[in-house]
Amino acid sequence: MYYYKEDKSLRNLLSGCPCLETLVVRRAACGDGIKSFVIEVPSLQSLSIHAENDGQEHCEYVINAPSLKYLHIYTEKGPEVCLSETSLKLVEAKISCETIDDKLLGSLTSVKMLSLLFWSPLEVVYPTGSSVFYRLVCLEIYTGKPAWWNLLMFMLDASPKLRVLKLLTDKWHKVGEHVVCEKWNQPKTVPECLLLHLETFVWEGYEGKRQEEKEVAKYVLRNTSRLKKVAFSKSNCSLKDRLEMLKELERVIKTPDSCQFDFA
Structure with missing residues:
Protein backbone atom coordinates (compact mmCIF):
# COMPACT_ATOMS: atom_id res chain seq x y z
CA MET A 1 0.00 0.00 0.00
CA TYR A 2 1.39 3.40 -1.04
CA TYR A 3 0.31 6.86 0.07
CA TYR A 4 1.05 9.67 -2.37
CA LYS A 5 1.85 13.18 -1.24
CA GLU A 6 -0.17 14.74 -4.08
CA ASP A 7 -1.98 13.79 -7.26
CA LYS A 8 0.89 14.60 -9.59
CA SER A 9 3.15 12.05 -7.83
CA LEU A 10 1.34 9.23 -9.63
CA ARG A 11 1.52 11.04 -12.97
CA ASN A 12 5.27 11.44 -12.52
CA LEU A 13 5.60 7.73 -11.73
CA LEU A 14 3.66 6.63 -14.83
CA SER A 15 5.49 9.08 -17.08
CA GLY A 16 8.67 7.16 -16.29
CA CYS A 17 7.19 3.97 -17.82
CA PRO A 18 7.09 4.70 -21.58
CA CYS A 19 6.72 1.02 -22.55
CA LEU A 20 4.05 0.06 -19.99
CA GLU A 21 1.35 -2.16 -21.56
CA THR A 22 -0.50 -3.65 -18.54
CA LEU A 23 -1.54 -1.78 -15.40
CA VAL A 24 -3.50 -3.13 -12.41
CA VAL A 25 -4.68 -0.58 -9.85
CA ARG A 26 -5.91 -1.79 -6.46
CA ARG A 27 -7.07 0.85 -3.99
CA ALA A 28 -8.09 0.11 -0.39
CA ALA A 29 -10.97 1.76 1.46
CA CYS A 30 -8.58 3.75 3.63
CA GLY A 31 -7.42 5.72 0.59
CA ASP A 32 -4.01 6.58 -0.82
CA GLY A 33 -4.11 10.38 -0.92
CA ILE A 34 -5.16 10.70 -4.58
CA LYS A 35 -8.41 12.48 -5.52
CA SER A 36 -7.75 12.84 -9.22
CA PHE A 37 -6.28 9.57 -10.49
CA VAL A 38 -4.78 10.42 -13.89
CA ILE A 39 -3.56 7.55 -16.07
CA GLU A 40 -1.81 8.97 -19.11
CA VAL A 41 0.19 6.22 -20.79
CA PRO A 42 0.30 6.12 -24.63
CA SER A 43 1.57 2.51 -24.70
CA LEU A 44 -1.01 1.07 -22.25
CA GLN A 45 -3.09 -1.79 -23.68
CA SER A 46 -4.73 -3.34 -20.60
CA LEU A 47 -6.05 -1.50 -17.52
CA SER A 48 -7.79 -2.93 -14.45
CA ILE A 49 -9.06 -0.71 -11.62
CA HIS A 50 -10.31 -2.32 -8.39
CA ALA A 51 -11.28 0.23 -5.75
CA GLU A 52 -12.97 -0.43 -2.41
CA ASN A 53 -15.52 2.08 -1.17
CA ASP A 54 -14.30 5.06 -3.20
CA GLY A 55 -17.50 6.89 -2.36
CA GLN A 56 -16.23 7.99 1.06
CA GLU A 57 -14.26 10.75 -0.64
CA HIS A 58 -14.82 12.20 -4.08
CA CYS A 59 -12.48 10.65 -6.59
CA GLU A 60 -12.18 10.81 -10.35
CA TYR A 61 -10.29 8.68 -12.85
CA VAL A 62 -9.02 10.33 -16.00
CA ILE A 63 -7.77 7.78 -18.52
CA ASN A 64 -5.82 8.90 -21.56
CA ALA A 65 -4.56 5.74 -23.21
CA PRO A 66 -4.96 5.79 -27.02
CA SER A 67 -3.67 2.19 -27.36
CA LEU A 68 -6.02 0.76 -24.72
CA LYS A 69 -7.68 -2.53 -25.74
CA TYR A 70 -8.91 -4.04 -22.45
CA LEU A 71 -10.55 -2.16 -19.57
CA HIS A 72 -11.97 -3.51 -16.29
CA ILE A 73 -13.38 -1.16 -13.68
CA TYR A 74 -14.71 -2.48 -10.36
CA THR A 75 -15.70 0.09 -7.73
CA GLU A 76 -17.91 -0.33 -4.68
CA LYS A 77 -18.99 3.28 -4.98
CA GLY A 78 -19.26 5.24 -8.18
CA PRO A 79 -16.41 7.68 -8.80
CA GLU A 80 -16.29 9.76 -11.95
CA VAL A 81 -14.52 7.96 -14.77
CA CYS A 82 -13.55 9.73 -17.96
CA LEU A 83 -12.00 7.78 -20.80
CA SER A 84 -10.29 9.82 -23.49
CA GLU A 85 -12.14 9.84 -26.81
CA THR A 86 -8.86 8.95 -28.51
CA SER A 87 -9.09 5.36 -27.17
CA LEU A 88 -10.52 4.00 -30.41
CA LYS A 89 -8.79 0.59 -30.19
CA LEU A 90 -10.89 -0.58 -27.24
Missing part, protein backbone atom coordinates in the same frame (compact mmCIF):
# COMPACT_ATOMS: atom_id res chain seq x y z
CA VAL A 91 -11.88 -4.24 -27.73
CA GLU A 92 -13.38 -5.25 -24.38
CA ALA A 93 -14.67 -3.37 -21.33
CA LYS A 94 -16.11 -4.74 -18.08
CA ILE A 95 -17.75 -2.19 -15.79
CA SER A 96 -18.87 -3.19 -12.29
CA CYS A 97 -19.99 -0.27 -10.11
CA GLU A 98 -22.85 1.19 -8.12
CA THR A 99 -23.76 3.81 -10.68
CA ILE A 100 -23.17 4.24 -14.40
CA ASP A 101 -23.18 7.78 -15.70
CA ASP A 102 -23.33 9.37 -19.13
CA LYS A 103 -19.64 10.25 -19.14
CA LEU A 104 -18.57 6.66 -18.65
CA LEU A 105 -21.03 5.14 -21.12
CA GLY A 106 -20.38 7.88 -23.64
CA SER A 107 -16.64 7.21 -23.59
CA LEU A 108 -17.07 3.50 -24.40
CA THR A 109 -18.79 3.87 -27.76
CA SER A 110 -15.87 2.34 -29.70
CA VAL A 111 -15.82 -0.93 -27.71
CA LYS A 112 -16.55 -4.29 -29.36
CA MET A 113 -17.45 -6.35 -26.25
CA LEU A 114 -19.09 -4.77 -23.21
CA SER A 115 -20.16 -6.16 -19.82
CA LEU A 116 -22.21 -4.02 -17.41
CA LEU A 117 -22.90 -4.89 -13.78
CA PHE A 118 -24.71 -2.08 -12.00
CA TRP A 119 -25.99 -2.05 -8.44
CA SER A 120 -28.34 0.96 -8.54
CA PRO A 121 -29.99 0.99 -11.98
CA LEU A 122 -32.34 3.82 -11.12
CA GLU A 123 -29.26 6.04 -10.90
CA VAL A 124 -28.09 5.25 -14.41
CA VAL A 125 -27.66 8.43 -16.45
CA TYR A 126 -27.75 7.85 -20.18
CA PRO A 127 -25.72 9.77 -22.77
CA THR A 128 -27.66 12.31 -24.78
CA GLY A 129 -27.32 13.21 -28.43
CA SER A 130 -26.01 10.76 -31.01
CA SER A 131 -23.99 8.37 -28.84
CA VAL A 132 -23.91 5.10 -30.78
CA PHE A 133 -21.97 1.92 -29.98
CA TYR A 134 -21.19 1.47 -33.65
CA ARG A 135 -18.63 -1.35 -33.13
CA LEU A 136 -20.37 -3.27 -30.34
CA VAL A 137 -21.08 -6.89 -31.30
CA CYS A 138 -21.30 -8.58 -27.86
CA LEU A 139 -23.17 -7.20 -24.83
CA GLU A 140 -23.53 -8.62 -21.30
CA ILE A 141 -25.95 -7.03 -18.81
CA TYR A 142 -26.60 -8.24 -15.27
CA THR A 143 -30.27 -8.31 -14.30
CA GLY A 144 -29.73 -7.75 -10.60
CA LYS A 145 -31.84 -4.70 -9.76
CA PRO A 146 -35.30 -3.29 -10.53
CA ALA A 147 -35.76 -1.66 -13.96
CA TRP A 148 -32.56 -3.14 -15.39
CA TRP A 149 -34.40 -3.38 -18.71
CA ASN A 150 -34.21 0.41 -19.11
CA LEU A 151 -30.47 0.10 -19.57
CA LEU A 152 -30.97 -2.93 -21.81
CA MET A 153 -33.31 -1.09 -24.16
CA PHE A 154 -31.02 1.93 -24.30
CA MET A 155 -28.09 -0.30 -25.24
CA LEU A 156 -30.11 -2.19 -27.87
CA ASP A 157 -31.20 1.08 -29.47
CA ALA A 158 -27.63 2.38 -29.44
CA SER A 159 -25.95 -0.80 -30.75
CA PRO A 160 -27.04 -1.30 -34.38
CA LYS A 161 -24.55 -4.11 -35.13
CA LEU A 162 -25.04 -6.21 -31.99
CA ARG A 163 -24.84 -9.96 -32.69
CA VAL A 164 -24.60 -11.51 -29.20
CA LEU A 165 -26.76 -10.58 -26.19
CA LYS A 166 -26.19 -12.17 -22.77
CA LEU A 167 -28.32 -11.48 -19.72
CA LEU A 168 -26.79 -12.70 -16.47
CA THR A 169 -28.25 -12.99 -12.98
CA ASP A 170 -26.01 -11.56 -10.27
CA LYS A 171 -26.77 -13.65 -7.18
CA TRP A 172 -25.29 -11.06 -4.82
CA HIS A 173 -27.49 -8.19 -6.06
CA LYS A 174 -30.55 -10.17 -7.08
CA VAL A 175 -34.02 -8.65 -7.12
CA GLY A 176 -35.94 -9.84 -4.07
CA GLU A 177 -39.46 -11.19 -4.35
CA HIS A 178 -40.73 -8.37 -2.15
CA VAL A 179 -39.31 -5.61 -4.35
CA VAL A 180 -41.83 -3.73 -6.48
CA CYS A 181 -40.39 -3.34 -9.97
CA GLU A 182 -41.13 -0.62 -12.46
CA LYS A 183 -43.53 -1.89 -15.12
CA TRP A 184 -42.07 -3.05 -18.43
CA ASN A 185 -43.37 -0.95 -21.31
CA GLN A 186 -42.79 -2.36 -24.77
CA PRO A 187 -40.92 0.14 -26.98
CA LYS A 188 -42.79 1.58 -29.95
CA THR A 189 -39.95 0.88 -32.37
CA VAL A 190 -37.80 -2.24 -32.65
CA PRO A 191 -34.01 -1.71 -32.42
CA GLU A 192 -32.07 -2.25 -35.64
CA CYS A 193 -29.84 -4.89 -34.08
CA LEU A 194 -32.82 -7.14 -33.32
CA LEU A 195 -34.25 -6.82 -36.80
CA LEU A 196 -31.03 -7.32 -38.76
CA HIS A 197 -28.09 -8.68 -36.77
CA LEU A 198 -28.75 -10.49 -33.47
CA GLU A 199 -27.68 -14.15 -33.78
CA THR A 200 -27.21 -15.33 -30.17
CA PHE A 201 -29.43 -14.69 -27.15
CA VAL A 202 -28.37 -16.17 -23.79
CA TRP A 203 -30.07 -15.69 -20.43
CA GLU A 204 -28.26 -17.31 -17.51
CA GLY A 205 -30.27 -17.69 -14.33
CA TYR A 206 -33.61 -16.96 -15.99
CA GLU A 207 -36.31 -17.18 -13.31
CA GLY A 208 -39.45 -16.67 -15.37
CA LYS A 209 -41.38 -15.75 -12.22
CA ARG A 210 -41.76 -12.03 -12.75
CA GLN A 211 -44.00 -10.83 -15.55
CA GLU A 212 -41.37 -8.26 -16.51
CA GLU A 213 -38.79 -11.01 -17.15
CA LYS A 214 -41.20 -12.92 -19.37
CA GLU A 215 -42.08 -9.82 -21.36
CA VAL A 216 -38.45 -8.89 -21.96
CA ALA A 217 -37.60 -12.43 -23.09
CA LYS A 218 -40.61 -12.63 -25.42
CA TYR A 219 -39.93 -9.18 -26.84
CA VAL A 220 -36.39 -10.13 -27.88
CA LEU A 221 -37.45 -13.50 -29.30
CA ARG A 222 -40.46 -12.08 -31.12
CA ASN A 223 -38.57 -9.30 -32.87
CA THR A 224 -35.50 -11.13 -34.16
CA SER A 225 -35.33 -12.86 -37.53
CA ARG A 226 -31.68 -13.99 -37.68
CA LEU A 227 -31.37 -15.90 -34.41
CA LYS A 228 -29.18 -18.99 -34.64
CA LYS A 229 -28.85 -19.84 -30.94
CA VAL A 230 -31.05 -19.24 -27.90
CA ALA A 231 -30.03 -20.55 -24.48
CA PHE A 232 -31.85 -20.16 -21.17
CA SER A 233 -30.53 -21.66 -17.96
CA LYS A 234 -32.19 -21.90 -14.57
CA SER A 235 -31.06 -23.68 -11.43
CA ASN A 236 -33.40 -25.37 -8.92
CA CYS A 237 -36.09 -25.92 -11.50
CA SER A 238 -38.12 -29.10 -11.94
CA LEU A 239 -38.28 -30.82 -15.31
CA LYS A 240 -41.97 -30.01 -15.60
CA ASP A 241 -41.45 -26.29 -14.98
CA ARG A 242 -38.50 -26.26 -17.38
CA LEU A 243 -40.58 -27.78 -20.17
CA GLU A 244 -43.42 -25.32 -19.59
CA MET A 245 -41.01 -22.37 -19.78
CA LEU A 246 -39.43 -23.82 -22.90
CA LYS A 247 -42.77 -24.19 -24.68
CA GLU A 248 -43.89 -20.71 -23.65
CA LEU A 249 -40.75 -19.04 -25.02
CA GLU A 250 -40.32 -21.25 -28.06
CA ARG A 251 -43.75 -20.32 -29.37
CA VAL A 252 -42.79 -16.70 -29.98
CA ILE A 253 -39.61 -17.32 -32.05
CA LYS A 254 -40.09 -16.25 -35.67
CA THR A 255 -37.84 -18.91 -37.20
CA PRO A 256 -37.85 -21.92 -34.83
CA ASP A 257 -36.61 -24.37 -37.48
CA SER A 258 -33.34 -22.51 -38.12
CA CYS A 259 -32.65 -21.69 -34.46
CA GLN A 260 -31.04 -23.90 -31.81
CA PHE A 261 -33.04 -23.52 -28.58
CA ASP A 262 -31.57 -24.83 -25.30
CA PHE A 263 -33.18 -24.65 -21.85
CA ALA A 264 -30.91 -26.21 -19.25
Whole structure:
Protein backbone atom coordinates (compact mmCIF):
# COMPACT_ATOMS: atom_id res chain seq x y z
CA MET A 1 0.00 0.00 0.00
CA TYR A 2 1.39 3.40 -1.04
CA TYR A 3 0.31 6.86 0.07
CA TYR A 4 1.05 9.67 -2.37
CA LYS A 5 1.85 13.18 -1.24
CA GLU A 6 -0.17 14.74 -4.08
CA ASP A 7 -1.98 13.79 -7.26
CA LYS A 8 0.89 14.60 -9.59
CA SER A 9 3.15 12.05 -7.83
CA LEU A 10 1.34 9.23 -9.63
CA ARG A 11 1.52 11.04 -12.97
CA ASN A 12 5.27 11.44 -12.52
CA LEU A 13 5.60 7.73 -11.73
CA LEU A 14 3.66 6.63 -14.83
CA SER A 15 5.49 9.08 -17.08
CA GLY A 16 8.67 7.16 -16.29
CA CYS A 17 7.19 3.97 -17.82
CA PRO A 18 7.09 4.70 -21.58
CA CYS A 19 6.72 1.02 -22.55
CA LEU A 20 4.05 0.06 -19.99
CA GLU A 21 1.35 -2.16 -21.56
CA THR A 22 -0.50 -3.65 -18.54
CA LEU A 23 -1.54 -1.78 -15.40
CA VAL A 24 -3.50 -3.13 -12.41
CA VAL A 25 -4.68 -0.58 -9.85
CA ARG A 26 -5.91 -1.79 -6.46
CA ARG A 27 -7.07 0.85 -3.99
CA ALA A 28 -8.09 0.11 -0.39
CA ALA A 29 -10.97 1.76 1.46
CA CYS A 30 -8.58 3.75 3.63
CA GLY A 31 -7.42 5.72 0.59
CA ASP A 32 -4.01 6.58 -0.82
CA GLY A 33 -4.11 10.38 -0.92
CA ILE A 34 -5.16 10.70 -4.58
CA LYS A 35 -8.41 12.48 -5.52
CA SER A 36 -7.75 12.84 -9.22
CA PHE A 37 -6.28 9.57 -10.49
CA VAL A 38 -4.78 10.42 -13.89
CA ILE A 39 -3.56 7.55 -16.07
CA GLU A 40 -1.81 8.97 -19.11
CA VAL A 41 0.19 6.22 -20.79
CA PRO A 42 0.30 6.12 -24.63
CA SER A 43 1.57 2.51 -24.70
CA LEU A 44 -1.01 1.07 -22.25
CA GLN A 45 -3.09 -1.79 -23.68
CA SER A 46 -4.73 -3.34 -20.60
CA LEU A 47 -6.05 -1.50 -17.52
CA SER A 48 -7.79 -2.93 -14.45
CA ILE A 49 -9.06 -0.71 -11.62
CA HIS A 50 -10.31 -2.32 -8.39
CA ALA A 51 -11.28 0.23 -5.75
CA GLU A 52 -12.97 -0.43 -2.41
CA ASN A 53 -15.52 2.08 -1.17
CA ASP A 54 -14.30 5.06 -3.20
CA GLY A 55 -17.50 6.89 -2.36
CA GLN A 56 -16.23 7.99 1.06
CA GLU A 57 -14.26 10.75 -0.64
CA HIS A 58 -14.82 12.20 -4.08
CA CYS A 59 -12.48 10.65 -6.59
CA GLU A 60 -12.18 10.81 -10.35
CA TYR A 61 -10.29 8.68 -12.85
CA VAL A 62 -9.02 10.33 -16.00
CA ILE A 63 -7.77 7.78 -18.52
CA ASN A 64 -5.82 8.90 -21.56
CA ALA A 65 -4.56 5.74 -23.21
CA PRO A 66 -4.96 5.79 -27.02
CA SER A 67 -3.67 2.19 -27.36
CA LEU A 68 -6.02 0.76 -24.72
CA LYS A 69 -7.68 -2.53 -25.74
CA TYR A 70 -8.91 -4.04 -22.45
CA LEU A 71 -10.55 -2.16 -19.57
CA HIS A 72 -11.97 -3.51 -16.29
CA ILE A 73 -13.38 -1.16 -13.68
CA TYR A 74 -14.71 -2.48 -10.36
CA THR A 75 -15.70 0.09 -7.73
CA GLU A 76 -17.91 -0.33 -4.68
CA LYS A 77 -18.99 3.28 -4.98
CA GLY A 78 -19.26 5.24 -8.18
CA PRO A 79 -16.41 7.68 -8.80
CA GLU A 80 -16.29 9.76 -11.95
CA VAL A 81 -14.52 7.96 -14.77
CA CYS A 82 -13.55 9.73 -17.96
CA LEU A 83 -12.00 7.78 -20.80
CA SER A 84 -10.29 9.82 -23.49
CA GLU A 85 -12.14 9.84 -26.81
CA THR A 86 -8.86 8.95 -28.51
CA SER A 87 -9.09 5.36 -27.17
CA LEU A 88 -10.52 4.00 -30.41
CA LYS A 89 -8.79 0.59 -30.19
CA LEU A 90 -10.89 -0.58 -27.24
CA VAL A 91 -11.88 -4.24 -27.73
CA GLU A 92 -13.38 -5.25 -24.38
CA ALA A 93 -14.67 -3.37 -21.33
CA LYS A 94 -16.11 -4.74 -18.08
CA ILE A 95 -17.75 -2.19 -15.79
CA SER A 96 -18.87 -3.19 -12.29
CA CYS A 97 -19.99 -0.27 -10.11
CA GLU A 98 -22.85 1.19 -8.12
CA THR A 99 -23.76 3.81 -10.68
CA ILE A 100 -23.17 4.24 -14.40
CA ASP A 101 -23.18 7.78 -15.70
CA ASP A 102 -23.33 9.37 -19.13
CA LYS A 103 -19.64 10.25 -19.14
CA LEU A 104 -18.57 6.66 -18.65
CA LEU A 105 -21.03 5.14 -21.12
CA GLY A 106 -20.38 7.88 -23.64
CA SER A 107 -16.64 7.21 -23.59
CA LEU A 108 -17.07 3.50 -24.40
CA THR A 109 -18.79 3.87 -27.76
CA SER A 110 -15.87 2.34 -29.70
CA VAL A 111 -15.82 -0.93 -27.71
CA LYS A 112 -16.55 -4.29 -29.36
CA MET A 113 -17.45 -6.35 -26.25
CA LEU A 114 -19.09 -4.77 -23.21
CA SER A 115 -20.16 -6.16 -19.82
CA LEU A 116 -22.21 -4.02 -17.41
CA LEU A 117 -22.90 -4.89 -13.78
CA PHE A 118 -24.71 -2.08 -12.00
CA TRP A 119 -25.99 -2.05 -8.44
CA SER A 120 -28.34 0.96 -8.54
CA PRO A 121 -29.99 0.99 -11.98
CA LEU A 122 -32.34 3.82 -11.12
CA GLU A 123 -29.26 6.04 -10.90
CA VAL A 124 -28.09 5.25 -14.41
CA VAL A 125 -27.66 8.43 -16.45
CA TYR A 126 -27.75 7.85 -20.18
CA PRO A 127 -25.72 9.77 -22.77
CA THR A 128 -27.66 12.31 -24.78
CA GLY A 129 -27.32 13.21 -28.43
CA SER A 130 -26.01 10.76 -31.01
CA SER A 131 -23.99 8.37 -28.84
CA VAL A 132 -23.91 5.10 -30.78
CA PHE A 133 -21.97 1.92 -29.98
CA TYR A 134 -21.19 1.47 -33.65
CA ARG A 135 -18.63 -1.35 -33.13
CA LEU A 136 -20.37 -3.27 -30.34
CA VAL A 137 -21.08 -6.89 -31.30
CA CYS A 138 -21.30 -8.58 -27.86
CA LEU A 139 -23.17 -7.20 -24.83
CA GLU A 140 -23.53 -8.62 -21.30
CA ILE A 141 -25.95 -7.03 -18.81
CA TYR A 142 -26.60 -8.24 -15.27
CA THR A 143 -30.27 -8.31 -14.30
CA GLY A 144 -29.73 -7.75 -10.60
CA LYS A 145 -31.84 -4.70 -9.76
CA PRO A 146 -35.30 -3.29 -10.53
CA ALA A 147 -35.76 -1.66 -13.96
CA TRP A 148 -32.56 -3.14 -15.39
CA TRP A 149 -34.40 -3.38 -18.71
CA ASN A 150 -34.21 0.41 -19.11
CA LEU A 151 -30.47 0.10 -19.57
CA LEU A 152 -30.97 -2.93 -21.81
CA MET A 153 -33.31 -1.09 -24.16
CA PHE A 154 -31.02 1.93 -24.30
CA MET A 155 -28.09 -0.30 -25.24
CA LEU A 156 -30.11 -2.19 -27.87
CA ASP A 157 -31.20 1.08 -29.47
CA ALA A 158 -27.63 2.38 -29.44
CA SER A 159 -25.95 -0.80 -30.75
CA PRO A 160 -27.04 -1.30 -34.38
CA LYS A 161 -24.55 -4.11 -35.13
CA LEU A 162 -25.04 -6.21 -31.99
CA ARG A 163 -24.84 -9.96 -32.69
CA VAL A 164 -24.60 -11.51 -29.20
CA LEU A 165 -26.76 -10.58 -26.19
CA LYS A 166 -26.19 -12.17 -22.77
CA LEU A 167 -28.32 -11.48 -19.72
CA LEU A 168 -26.79 -12.70 -16.47
CA THR A 169 -28.25 -12.99 -12.98
CA ASP A 170 -26.01 -11.56 -10.27
CA LYS A 171 -26.77 -13.65 -7.18
CA TRP A 172 -25.29 -11.06 -4.82
CA HIS A 173 -27.49 -8.19 -6.06
CA LYS A 174 -30.55 -10.17 -7.08
CA VAL A 175 -34.02 -8.65 -7.12
CA GLY A 176 -35.94 -9.84 -4.07
CA GLU A 177 -39.46 -11.19 -4.35
CA HIS A 178 -40.73 -8.37 -2.15
CA VAL A 179 -39.31 -5.61 -4.35
CA VAL A 180 -41.83 -3.73 -6.48
CA CYS A 181 -40.39 -3.34 -9.97
CA GLU A 182 -41.13 -0.62 -12.46
CA LYS A 183 -43.53 -1.89 -15.12
CA TRP A 184 -42.07 -3.05 -18.43
CA ASN A 185 -43.37 -0.95 -21.31
CA GLN A 186 -42.79 -2.36 -24.77
CA PRO A 187 -40.92 0.14 -26.98
CA LYS A 188 -42.79 1.58 -29.95
CA THR A 189 -39.95 0.88 -32.37
CA VAL A 190 -37.80 -2.24 -32.65
CA PRO A 191 -34.01 -1.71 -32.42
CA GLU A 192 -32.07 -2.25 -35.64
CA CYS A 193 -29.84 -4.89 -34.08
CA LEU A 194 -32.82 -7.14 -33.32
CA LEU A 195 -34.25 -6.82 -36.80
CA LEU A 196 -31.03 -7.32 -38.76
CA HIS A 197 -28.09 -8.68 -36.77
CA LEU A 198 -28.75 -10.49 -33.47
CA GLU A 199 -27.68 -14.15 -33.78
CA THR A 200 -27.21 -15.33 -30.17
CA PHE A 201 -29.43 -14.69 -27.15
CA VAL A 202 -28.37 -16.17 -23.79
CA TRP A 203 -30.07 -15.69 -20.43
CA GLU A 204 -28.26 -17.31 -17.51
CA GLY A 205 -30.27 -17.69 -14.33
CA TYR A 206 -33.61 -16.96 -15.99
CA GLU A 207 -36.31 -17.18 -13.31
CA GLY A 208 -39.45 -16.67 -15.37
CA LYS A 209 -41.38 -15.75 -12.22
CA ARG A 210 -41.76 -12.03 -12.75
CA GLN A 211 -44.00 -10.83 -15.55
CA GLU A 212 -41.37 -8.26 -16.51
CA GLU A 213 -38.79 -11.01 -17.15
CA LYS A 214 -41.20 -12.92 -19.37
CA GLU A 215 -42.08 -9.82 -21.36
CA VAL A 216 -38.45 -8.89 -21.96
CA ALA A 217 -37.60 -12.43 -23.09
CA LYS A 218 -40.61 -12.63 -25.42
CA TYR A 219 -39.93 -9.18 -26.84
CA VAL A 220 -36.39 -10.13 -27.88
CA LEU A 221 -37.45 -13.50 -29.30
CA ARG A 222 -40.46 -12.08 -31.12
CA ASN A 223 -38.57 -9.30 -32.87
CA THR A 224 -35.50 -11.13 -34.16
CA SER A 225 -35.33 -12.86 -37.53
CA ARG A 226 -31.68 -13.99 -37.68
CA LEU A 227 -31.37 -15.90 -34.41
CA LYS A 228 -29.18 -18.99 -34.64
CA LYS A 229 -28.85 -19.84 -30.94
CA VAL A 230 -31.05 -19.24 -27.90
CA ALA A 231 -30.03 -20.55 -24.48
CA PHE A 232 -31.85 -20.16 -21.17
CA SER A 233 -30.53 -21.66 -17.96
CA LYS A 234 -32.19 -21.90 -14.57
CA SER A 235 -31.06 -23.68 -11.43
CA ASN A 236 -33.40 -25.37 -8.92
CA CYS A 237 -36.09 -25.92 -11.50
CA SER A 238 -38.12 -29.10 -11.94
CA LEU A 239 -38.28 -30.82 -15.31
CA LYS A 240 -41.97 -30.01 -15.60
CA ASP A 241 -41.45 -26.29 -14.98
CA ARG A 242 -38.50 -26.26 -17.38
CA LEU A 243 -40.58 -27.78 -20.17
CA GLU A 244 -43.42 -25.32 -19.59
CA MET A 245 -41.01 -22.37 -19.78
CA LEU A 246 -39.43 -23.82 -22.90
CA LYS A 247 -42.77 -24.19 -24.68
CA GLU A 248 -43.89 -20.71 -23.65
CA LEU A 249 -40.75 -19.04 -25.02
CA GLU A 250 -40.32 -21.25 -28.06
CA ARG A 251 -43.75 -20.32 -29.37
CA VAL A 252 -42.79 -16.70 -29.98
CA ILE A 253 -39.61 -17.32 -32.05
CA LYS A 254 -40.09 -16.25 -35.67
CA THR A 255 -37.84 -18.91 -37.20
CA PRO A 256 -37.85 -21.92 -34.83
CA ASP A 257 -36.61 -24.37 -37.48
CA SER A 258 -33.34 -22.51 -38.12
CA CYS A 259 -32.65 -21.69 -34.46
CA GLN A 260 -31.04 -23.90 -31.81
CA PHE A 261 -33.04 -23.52 -28.58
CA ASP A 262 -31.57 -24.83 -25.30
CA PHE A 263 -33.18 -24.65 -21.85
CA ALA A 264 -30.91 -26.21 -19.25
